Amino acid sequence: MDKINSLYLQSFTFPCIVEDRKQGFLRVFESGNLPFPIRRVFSVVNAKGGSRRGQHAHKICNQLICCVAGEIKLICDDGENQEERILSPESEAVLVPSGVWAEQEYIKDNSVIIVFCDQSYDENDYIRDYDEYLRWKENYK
Amino acid sequence: MDKINSLYLQSFTFPCIVEDRKQGFLRVFESGNLPFPIRRVFSVVNAKGGSRRGQHAHKICNQLICCVAGEIKLICDDGENQEERILSPESEAVLVPSGVWAEQEYIKDNSVIIVFCDQSYDENDYIRDYDEYLRWKENYK
Numbered sequence: 001m002d003k004i005n006s007l008y009l010q011s012f013t014f015p016c017i018v019e020d021r022k023q024g025f026l027r028v029f030e031s032g033n034l035p036f037p038i039r040r041v042f043s044v045v046n047a048k049g050g051s052r053r054g055q056h057a058h059k060i061c062n063q064l065i066c067c068v069a070g071e072i073k074l075i076c077d078d079g080e081n082q083e084e085r086i087l088s089p090e091s092e093a094v095l096v097p098s099g100v101w102a103e104q105e106y107i108k109d110n111s112v113i114i115v116f117c118d119q120s121y122d123e124n125d126y127i128r129d130y131d132e133y134l135r136w137k138e139n140y141k
Numbered sequence: 142m143d144k145i146n147s148l149y150l151q152s153f154t155f156p157c158i159v160e161d162r163k164q165g166f167l168r169v170f171e172s173g174n175l176p177f178p179i180r181r182v183f184s185v186v187n188a189k190g191g192s193r194r195g196q197h198a199h200k201i202c203n204q205l206i207c208c209v210a211g212e213i214k215l216i217c218d219d220g221e222n223q224e225e226r227i228l229s230p231e232s233e234a235v236l237v238p239s240g241v242w243a244e245q246e247y248i249k250d251n252s253v254i255i256v257f258c259d260q261s262y263d264e265n266d267y268i269r270d271y272d273e274y275l276r277w278k279e280n281y282k
Contacts, residue, residue, distance in 0.1 A: 022189045022192050023188050024186050024188030024189070024192070024194075027184045029182040030181050030261055031180045031181060041170040041255070041257075042169045043167070043209040043255060044167055051163050051165070068184040068186050112209070112253050114182070121169070121171065
């Protein structure tokens with residue numbers, strides 16, 4: 001994909017607290033610092049470096065993507081523009097708004113993401129085919 | 142500690158979805174399946190095997206402890222009784238109610254826990270000394 005880099009994705013900062021290297025570190029998400037009330041949370045764990053996940057858009061659901069271990073590349077696409085972000089435990093979390101196609105590429109093994117959603121699970125909210133996504137976008141112009 | 146094993150901790154089941162081994166797995170937490178509305182979420186990542194965390198009680202806050210990678214031992218203590226649970230991505234999540242002393246022992250490297258809380262952060266809600274905890278419990282009998 002060869003598109004202009006201008007989705008203007010919103011970022012959110014959450015502390016990454018290292019108390020003691022041997023004891024690992026905390027990442028803390030206070031509900032008041034999240035962009036919406038939480039209806040659903042999911043974690044993705046143990047994806048091999050180089051693997052891709054996501055590859056869908058949501059019609060209604062907004063998702064905040066947070067990397068709590070390792071490193072991932074988040075690729076967002078609205079059919080006309082594309083934006084990539086590298087996410088790590090030290091980086092900001094990124095809001096993927098409804099109507100945006102998103103993919104995650106796992107850069108490091110043992111990367112972990114936590115995703116906060118403002119909607120409950122609904123299979124009808126997913127668009128899993130990119131051509132279908134472009135047609136859906138076209139209808140909303 | 143040599144106490145009877147009878148805290149009757151409540152457990153909650155959340156799906157662990159493996160779509161493709163290379164792509165890792167999802168753990169999904171729908172708000173309707175959680176025991177309380179979420180006010181705070183934190184993750185603990187990169188604790189070395191054998192290390193211990195927690196070692197405090199909360200006066201008011203209830204916490205649901207979920208292991209999404211690796212394996213941990215959760216040790217809960219109410220001053221008279223003790224209960225241990227091994228948590229993994231395949232196991233249930235355990236509710237640590239307010240007023241219970243809790244510790245987590247990280248059994249495997251790269252273990253990850255996600256903790257859901259029904260309260261925002263408040264340092265005054267923590268009891269970090271076990272003797273002080275026993276005195277606090279004594280006052281509530």
